[in-house]
Amino acid sequence: MDLARHWRLKDQRYRLEGTVCADCGAKFFPPRQVCLECKSTNLTPREFNGHGELYSFTTLRSAPMGFEDQVPYTVGVVKLDEGPMVEAQITDVNADALKIGQRMEMVTRKLRAQGDNGLIIYGYKFRPETKAD
Amino acid sequence: MKLMKPSRAVGIIGYGAYVPRYRIRAEEIARVWGGAEDGLPIEEKAVPGLDEDTVTMSIEAARNALARAGIAPTDLRAVWIGSESHPYAVKPSSTIVADALGAAGSILAGDWEFACKAGTEALQAAIGLVGSHMAEYAMAIGMDTAQGRPHDALEYTAGAGGAAYIVGPAENALAILEGSYSYVTDTPDFFRREHQHYPEHGNRFTGEPAYFDHTLRGAQGLLDALGFKPSDFTYAIFHQPNVKFPQVAAKKLGFKPEQIAPGLLTNKIGNTYSGAAMIGTTATLDLAQPGDRILMCSFGSGAGSDAFSFVVTDKILERRNKATKTQWYVQRREVIDYAVYARHRGKLVMN
Ligand SMILES: [Zn+2]
Numbered sequence: 001m002d003l004a005r006h007w008r009l010k011d012q013r014y015r016l017e018g019t020v021c022a023d024c025g026a027k028f029f030p031p032r033q034v035c036l037e038c039k040s041t042n043l044t045p046r047e048f049n050g051h052g053e054l055y056s057f058t059t060l061r062s063a064p065m066g067f068e069d070q071v072p073y074t075v076g077v078v079k080l081d082e083g084p085m086v087e088a089q090i091t092d093v094n095a096d097a098l099k100i101g102q103r104m105e106m107v108t109r110k111l112r113a114q115g116d117n118g119l120i121i122y123g124y125k126f127r128p129e130t131k132a133d
Numbered sequence: 134m135k136l137m138k139p140s141r142a143v144g145i146i147g148y149g150a151y152v153p154r155y156r157i158r159a160e161e162i163a164r165v166w167g168g169a170e171d172g173l174p175i176e177e178k179a180v181p182g183l184d185e186d187t188v189t190m191s192i193e194a195a196r197n198a199l200a201r202a203g204i205a206p207t208d209l210r211a212v213w214i215g216s217e218s219h220p221y222a223v224k225p226s227s228t229i230v231a232d233a234l235g236a237a238g239s240i241l242a243g244d245w246e247f248a249c250k251a252g253t254e255a256l257q258a259a260i261g262l263v264g265s266h267m268a269e270y271a272m273a274i275g276m277d278t279a280q281g282r283p284h285d286a287l288e289y290t291a292g293a294g295g296a297a298y299i300v301g302p303a304e305n306a307l308a309i310l311e312g313s314y315s316y317v318t319d320t321p322d323f324f325r326r327e328h329q330h331y332p333e334h335g336n337r338f339t340g341e342p343a344y345f346d347h348t349l350r351g352a353q354g355l356l357d358a359l360g361f362k363p364s365d366f367t368y369a370i371f372h373q374p375n376v377k378f379p380q381v382a383a384k385k386l387g388f389k390p391e392q393i394a395p396g397l398l399t400n401k402i403g404n405t406y407s408g409a410a411m412i413g414t415t416a417t418l419d420l421a422q423p424g425d426r427i428l429m430c431s432f433g434s435g436a437g438s439d440a441f442s443f444v445v446t447d448k449i450l451e452r453r454n455k456a457t458k459t460q461w462y463v464q465r466r467e468v469i470d471y472a473v474y475a476r477h478r479g480k481l482v483m484n
Contacts, residue, residue: 014233047235070183091184092154094467108192108233109184120220122188122229130457 006121011045013123016106018084020046029084050106051129052080059095066112078104078126092127103129136312136358137257139264144306145298145443146204146270147452149197150415151190152294152402152462155180157474159289165471166284174375178292178403180469180477181278185293186220191276192233194297197456198272199234201307202299206235209299210268211259212242215251215407216295217325218278219244230274241271248323249372250433251275252295252407257313257439259300270301275431277406280478282331290375292403294462296411307452308418308427308443314355316347317437324435334434340378343436348372348382351438352430356386359442363387366442367425370396370413372432374404395420401463407433416459423447 011017018029023040029048034041057076067073074090076098090098091109104126111123157180159173181190191214199206212231219226227242241262245251252275259271276295281287303309322343325332335343348371356362363369369388371379376399383393396413398405405412410431417427423445430440475481 010232014229015235089184091182107189109182109189110186111184120186120188122233125184130461 003119006119013111014108016048016050016086016124018046018048019043027083029080029086048080048082048084050080050124052078052086052104054098054100054102054104055079055085056100057090057095057098070112074098076126086124086126089125090127091125098128105129136314136355138310138312139260141264141266142303142309143260143263143300144303144309144446146301146305146307147198147200147202147299148296148415148418149194149199149201149456150294150296150412150459150462151194151197151276152179152412152465153181153185153190154465154467155182155469155477156466157469157471161471162289169286169289174289174377175400175403177401177468178290179294179405180474181293183477185278187214187216187218187276187278188220188226188229190278190293190295191226191230191274191297194276194295195230195234195272195274198297198299200456201452202270202301203452203455204270204299204301207239208270209234209236209272210240211262211271212236212240212274213245213255213258213272214274214276215245215247215253215255216275216277217246217248217251217406218280222327247437248433248435249374249406249409250431250437250439252411253429253431253439253441254433256298256300256411256441257315259298260310260313263300263302270299272297272299274298275407275411277408279404279406280331283480285331287332287334290399290404292399292405294402294405294412295408296415298411305448306446307448308445311442311444312355312359313439313441314351314358315437315439316351316354318347320347320434320436322434322436339434343434344372344374344378344432345382345385347436347438348430348432349385351432351440352382352386352428355428355430355440355442361442363392365426366392366428368395368417368421369393369428369430370410370417371430372410372438373397373399373413374409376400398459398463412459416463418445418449419453419458419460421445421449423449
């Protein structure tokens with residue numbers, strides 16, 4: 001079931017925790033140990049606020065193993081306001097209503113379950129931004 | 134009477150609701166099963182998406198509550214979830230939610246069970262925790278993705294949704310607690326044994342000796358203890374397994390239809406079990422004015438009621454706009470048919 005691997009990924013999966021370079025300010029998601037810009041190893045955890053714009057998307061009708069019961073579903077790339085590009089499933093919307101450039105926000109959802117007796121894996125997805133008012 | 138009130142004044146400092154996007158109409162369920170015996174109990178109910186469960190729904194309601202409270206997740210000292218649809222039989226939902234909020238690890242976490250009053254039981258405990266100075270802030274969530282056996286009367290009403298509350302000191306509250314009261318007896322009106330998928334219920338036995346007896350004694354007990362009449366309240370919210378029960382309970386107690394209208398959501402989202410009274414109250418807080426007094430009275434089978442009296446403060450005006458409102462979730466809807474519903478509720482055998 002690879003419990004340790006899933007456990008190690010929970011901070012990035014649950015709340016979009018990446019890293020920021022203390023030397024040059026570059027931000028990374030998923031988190032990196034070495035800065036791609038300045039090669040510094042002085043990186044600290046940084047939780048992204050989960051808002052951004054839809055950069056691209058596509059709908060899958062046949063799925064990789066573990067996701068068969070979810071088809072059809074949409075995956076996309078969201079450019080976070082804070083910089084990094086994040087690839088994720090898009091949820092809570094019909095794909096024909098999506099537009100490149102539209103505002104998106106992160107939600108935490110069930111990514112998949114390891115059968116009926118295994119781990120339930122939770123993580124980030126994106127959906128069109130909702131408004132408070 | 135046995136009023137409960139902590140020595141330190143406390144109140145609600147943040148709240149948040151969640152309802153999934155999908156709806157199935159009661160007439161669609163009736164179409165599949167050839168009609169309902171006693172007419173349709175509600176118009177439509179909320180159905181969770183394929184990627185939603187009590188954990189994910191709690192996370193969104195809790196994030197809304199934190200946004201309104203304006204505190205850091207690490208200020209919380211408890212995340213407690215009342216539900217009868219925890220995704221694991223063994224493994225707390227609350228640790229997942231606490232971690233997703235960024236509230237782990239100097240924190241209490243636990244899952245509460247008491248049919249539909251598990252969430253308000255957690256709220257009573259949060260009031261005690263903050264009221265005793267053991268904590269500055271504690272979160273209580275009531276959330277469910279209720280299941281009814283296909284063709285059972287419950288299938289029409291078993292909905293999905295709920296709400297999260299953050300309890301804190303009264304000085305920082307958008308609604309100050311005046312007191313609470315609980316009434317509980319052993320009444321076997323509705324139950325589900327371990328390893329069983331669907332609950333059993335006593336049909337008409339669920340009404341008089343269970344819902345009405347406990348709801349009326351719970352609410353009246355609080356009114357008597359505080360010396361209030363129904364007319365002292367601007368709004369009241371009762372547990373709502375259907376539309377009729379809370380209307381009858383309100384009338385018997387002396388509340389008017391307009392007092393319960395803003396918090397009566399069952400017709401549109403179904404019975405959200407542990408979430409029902411709590412999300413009715415978030416819908417009411419979304420439109421309440423400073424000075425309004427609100428009664429919230431839950432009911433859980435088994436059986437018991439928790440009743441609370443809150444007075445809204447001027448902090449409501451600015452805080453309610455800091456997160457998505459309850460009616461936005463209620464009105465967001467994608468209607469699905471019975472086949473899609475069966476898929477969403479795991480009623481299709483894939484292998
Ligand atoms: Zn750098």
